[in-house]
Amino acid sequence: MDAAQEAHNREAFRQAVVNTLERRLFYIPSFKIYRGVAGLYDYGPPGCAVKSNVLAFWRQHFVLEENMLEVDCPCVTPEIVLKASGHVDKFTDLMVKDEKTGTCYRADHLLKDYCKDKLEKDPNLSDEKAAELRHVLAVLDDLSAEELGAKLKGYGITAPDTKNTLSDPYPFNLMFQTSIGPSGLSPGYMRPETAQGIFVNFKDLYYYNGNKLPFAAAQIGQAFRNEISPRQGLLRVREFTLAEIEHFVDPDDKSHPKFSEVASLEFLMFPREDQVSGRAARRIPIGDAVTQGIVNNETLGYFIGRVYLFLTELGIDKDRLRFRQHLANEMAHYAADCWDAEIECSYGWIECVGIADRSAYDLRAHTDKSGVALVAHEKYPEAKEVEKLVIAPVKKELGLAFKGNQRMVVEALEAMGEEEAMEMKATLETKGEAEFRVCTLDKVVTIKSNMVSISKEKKKEHQRVFTPSVIEPSFGIGRIIYCLYEHSFYTRPSKDGDEQLNVFRFPPLVAPIKCTVFPLVQNQQYEEVARSIARALTTVGISYKIDITGTSIGKRYARTDELGVPFAITVDSTSSVTVRERDSKQQIRVNVDEVASVVKEVTDGVSTWADVLWRYPTHSS
């Protein structure tokens, strides 16, 4: 199959999935009656149920299993917090404007589209030119505003709709801005991630955990990203649900007590070296990946393993899931290591979970900005003797010598590193004075020996004080759900073979409704039985849909297969009923008063369908 045919098939498959999703209200373009807003979608009833189920399982699999501290912080965030985290300055995309109409575009998207289009459709492209365009695509994320602008100009790229000239690229901050309170003087933003709410609470959470490391905090909530021009349907949206974990750990000990429980798991990994050298992703047991140093540490490896289990239990196809390590140029300068769980769908490989060792960056940034030390303590079994540098400026003398600038000189003296301080000490002892550059004054001053005393003192230390490292698994819930839709969708011929029917093969864990109840024909007796079963299902907490329309049973099955409902109860007598499994279409016969508990059993995973198939008589329709 050639590339064009493959692209066509992918597109056709996506259309089939998306049409089904939209027709059955898994999602709805938000504010549709007002013609919608790009990048905003509602979860309709079945989509909302799938989302609740995914989040409930996330809580069970991560928060409860690991005893994490879950928190819930507001979306509205004051500027200072996002200034500290770097978002105010750096959470930007490069934008260009159509110089006549003012329409905005992402600069890198236009360049990417141009290169891809040329490579795919220009038959006269020279080998040399093709290589150049491929190189541009490879380094796209690294280009500065100037470089991007030069390329756009160089290739003569214009506004896609109007062919008008484009402005130079400039950074556009992707946060939704607002104002807190009535004065207009307190800028705020809608949070771009939930993580910062956890970092600023580190001190309280550490205390809550008995001042012990490691521990993890978690948060599920909305995050916002004011995309310049949203694309890729449900994958790139302006508001989305994140589920984030911040696991705080001693930087000197990133081992994990439960690592052995995941070590033998084997799945597709795509290490940095393999990407650079053009090899394909390969199956590596996560235990080996850590031993061989491919994955930086056990805790990171543990979470990679747990994420694999989480995604595959939801129903993600394990052959279309890989863990890709960030390349050097993708990774933040402070990160120790970073892996993305990527899921393959019709849009290609999509980043759905990021698992990063962010080192001490975030806690340090908030410590610096807030002046509150976000640190951990480790008590030594017995006190240790250490040599400590002591710099004691003599404020009186400095005050006389530097008057208004005294504070800056004092601070600069106190900030000296060990080497610089010991050098000054030697100079003061030999010459009685020393030249000293005060950077906050941008000036060299003369320090005399009566102005500062520098010494090394032996001290007893009872504890080690340090900034913990943070391992952060961050889940884009909407993206995971969209990929799950694609991986769960299939079609099969109807009974008379004249049409293709859609099915979502959701596991019961995920299915929006667990069970349907159908009276086989419209009569009062059967409807009463159906209603009594419905009541029993509610009591045991199983969601159901009851369909008492006179439509043929085949059509009713097809309708709920399309919603991914795993089990259907058909009432064809007042004493016993049939239970049908969605994918195999097998049916068993169960007494009316047992049926709710049987469905609960297979839905909760206490029994499998095979188990109950063995216990109850099969039914052939």
Next chain:
Amino acid sequence: MDAAQEAHNREAFRQAVVNTLERRLFYIPSFKIYRGVAGLYDYGPPGCAVKSNVLAFWRQHFVLEENMLEVDCPCVTPEIVLKASGHVDKFTDLMVKDEKTGTCYRADHLLKDYCKDKLEKDPNLSDEKAAELRHVLAVLDDLSAEELGAKLKGYGITAPDTKNTLSDPYPFNLMFQTSIGPSGLSPGYMRPETAQGIFVNFKDLYYYNGNKLPFAAAQIGQAFRNEISPRQGLLRVREFTLAEIEHFVDPDDKSHPKFSEVASLEFLMFPREDQVSGRAARRIPIGDAVTQGIVNNETLGYFIGRVYLFLTELGIDKDRLRFRQHLANEMAHYAADCWDAEIECSYGWIECVGIADRSAYDLRAHTDKSGVALVAHEKYPEAKEVEKLVIAPVKKELGLAFKGNQRMVVEALEAMGEEEAMEMKATLETKGEAEFRVCTLDKVVTIKSNMVSISKEKKKEHQRVFTPSVIEPSFGIGRIIYCLYEHSFYTRPSKDGDEQLNVFRFPPLVAPIKCTVFPLVQNQQYEEVARSIARALTTVGISYKIDITGTSIGKRYARTDELGVPFAITVDSTSSVTVRERDSKQQIRVNVDEVASVVKEVTDGVSTWADVLWRYPTHSS
């Protein structure tokens, strides 16, 4: 006890509760290390767990029980939607500014504080003056900007902190404003309620429900309100979680099939007439309230009953819960009836759930603004013959006569009501022309008989088309949780009687952690047993906390009583352990391998504590 003493006690009780809540991280002032932002709070680990539990129960009690259609819409909302709903124009509070410092205050708060203060503290207040101030308090919510301004001036009220003069009151819109997309041309707001997301989806949801009424849609999500000056701690905040139900019903039939299930419930109700005539709230069976017309209709009554069950099952004290009917001046002009579930706490009676019959207002507003008909259809068993007014403007003639204004004239003609049209018909028949006012042109024009034909025609109608009414129960989740904290809190003396210990008597349904596991003394054997029990608890989905510190068992019990943990497992042997119930402090002895399932049983409500107390030997410590 006099009023001052009572106020003092209430304040002291609140302080005790709030101190405990903050110390144990039920909540944390958001962004505390940056000195916080008024009106924003985080849910810390136990608070977050309580909130999840309340929401999960809400889903079970309302969404699952009533088969509601749950949706999940974005917080970011384009202006047009909130223009249609009336929020852009009317979601305001009256604000005054300190004329020198610019500090903003809610005008009604300043007036309220002044009146209350005078009434409570001024011994020289004349009876006449006191009556006047009480009247001001009663009509406070009805005062216009001008009236409020006049009162503030009249009483000489100045800025509380500076005593500077105040500006005149002016409306401040309470929505957080933002801008959608990069152009700056699409204003948006953070939604002030979740309801609008449901209304704009009515058409799709009605279709999803098989084009049948009644049905209910539900949504849980964040809502935002940029308060001028937040007060009352956790009760009046700038971001909060709402859980809202929109039950769509035929305006001609508001009966409810399940009303009989709640009809005999009896609880405190406070009808409008009783409030006006100064009577107290009284117990009325909800069935009687509907029969007697105190509550407008069965559906409204059904939800009042269900809300009562919901709140009391959470642990709200039924004697401090009342349903208060809105007074005529409180109710929106379109509302048919409205009741608030008010819960008494140290701040007084607090509105926690609003249950309103909003008639057809919202659907009509969005129909008008969007041009999409948000209506329902009722097929007649057989077609009905009806007489219909038909107005047919003759566009050619109107075009010749009115040129550029043709469209406005056509629209005005088509919009005529029956009476006006029949009058015009008569005039045209007798005089050949008629004067006609076109409001969009602000002009009277002459219509000739060749320009329009007006007739009454008999038509067969196959269905009735109408705008459904909406019954809306709307839950302020944070307020319910805060009141629950106050209603659950009590103190009791420690064993040696030298201190008071705090306890939250949360039912297991709500408790943030269901169970603690304590090895009685620090030794490896007991710790291993504790860990195996912990694993078993995780498997059955029961959240727990394990405490292996060497602290005395009494202290450890006290610590978890303060978190409201209902059950504690103490490991004092390797074969059997004790289970202690929080409030009675009774203990039973259970085998190690049974204990997780026993705790699950009492936590899930399958058995009561009394049941298991009867089944297992009691243990006296």
